[in-house]
Amino acid sequence: MQIQSIVSNAQSKAIRAVDKERVLMYWQIGKIIFEEEQEGKDRAGYGTYLIKSISQAFQPSLGTGFSVRQLERYRQFYRTFPIASALRSQFNWTHYKNLISIDNQDKREFYLAETEKNNWTARQLERQVNSQLFERLLMSNDVQAVLAVAREEKMPSDAKEIIKDPMVLEFLGLKREATFYEKDLESAIITHLHDFLLEIGNGFSFVARQKRVHLEGDEFFIDLVFYNRLLQCFVIIEIKTTKLKHEDIGQLQMYVNYYDRFEKQDFENPTIGILLCADKNDAVVKITLPENNKTIIASKYQLYLPSEQQLIAEVKKEIEKLDSKENEK
Structure with missing residues (x-):
């Protein structure tokens, strides 16, 4: 009325x-x-x-x-x-309580910009801080790049600038000790689609679930299809509740190729594929994909918020990788 x-x-x-x-x-x-x-x-x-x-x-x-x-x-x-x-007039006191609790100025500026840009509620802001969004993005980017995208001073040119690894999916309500199938995880994502879109990054919209693909008599089903308006491309997500295998990458590459050849418009960018997996060997992922790969991303999921110790361990791994690359030169 x-x-x-x-x-x-x-x-x-x-x-x-x-x-x-x-x-x-x-x-x-x-x-x-x-x-x-x-x-x-x-x-x-x-x-x-x-x-x-x-x-x-x-x-x-x-x-x-x-x-x-x-x-x-x-x-x-x-x-x-x-x-x-x-x-900010759209921020309430709970927003500001979350922001003033952050000691690092760059980190605080990032969350302030993201909250304003995405119109996060105070609860959503708290969840992103607790899931350490800033630190997870920094694992594959530098501070200035992350801040520039958050402030909308530059558009993301690489999927890794907005897609997180790991993804934290505690809002799905699935117990990490429990046994469940890929369809269970997929169904939980659809049920909590709003929260999942918030987690996977900026600019995503849902397109399809179990997208049917026909290839000369053979049928395949793509788990989830999204579109990202910032990257201007389709984003395909394949779910694996086990450790990632090299053949999983080949399967996703086929789906990406299909979308590039039959679904993508000329003005759109190449399709991106995300393998959302319970575990992965980064060396296997690296050697399976071409050196100049920018379209296939393997991202672990966690069904619980990461602890500070876990995050420190992940950051140390990234530093060791960078040191190893420098030594190879």
Whole structure:
């Protein structure tokens, strides 16, 4: 009904207005605390004393928003975003709490740009931070390239600039200890398609599931087909719930060739194939594919959020690979 739509829009606008004023209020409180603290910077421990005294004065009547922990957040909020006019109107306080918890400036700028560009909710932002999206992209790119794509200063020219390895699929609800078939993983992806599109990268849209391919009497079925508007190409995903084998790469290459020859338009870029697998041997992938390969990508999936230790181990592997390449030269 039209009335229902009017009421719903008015409520949404009211919520956004309240969120905007709340963010600005916290920023102003943080500014006052910081500037007063700076005035008393010659006195040891003055900042701690100031925050405690403000909390004791206001928390009894105004509640937990004036706890010591929250007041420290407000101060950090102002220090991290010192220009009020630069605050994003579409971000609520939960967005900013996630952002100010990130110490690394490049990392924070990346998540800020991605949140604004993709209109992430606070929950989606938190999930991307917890799944260490920034670090996973850095495994195959440099900081400036990742930031440039996030800020839309450059369009991605290589699939590896937006496709992650590993992909974290904890939202599918599949237990990593359980035995399941490829069709189970595929069905879970379709059920949670919105979350999967968020995970696989920017610019993806769903095209087909179990796409039938006829080749002179033989039938084949491609697991998932997507299109990426940034790369301007089809993206085929084949699912393997076991360790990747070299013949799996050959199968995907056939599907990529088919799309390039029969589905791709002249203005579109070559089709990209992604092998989403439970495990892989990078050396086998490398030797199976041509040296100049840019169209076939093998990406492991994880059914749980990676720990910091796992990520450090992966980064060390990448560093060792780079060192090995340098030594070969």
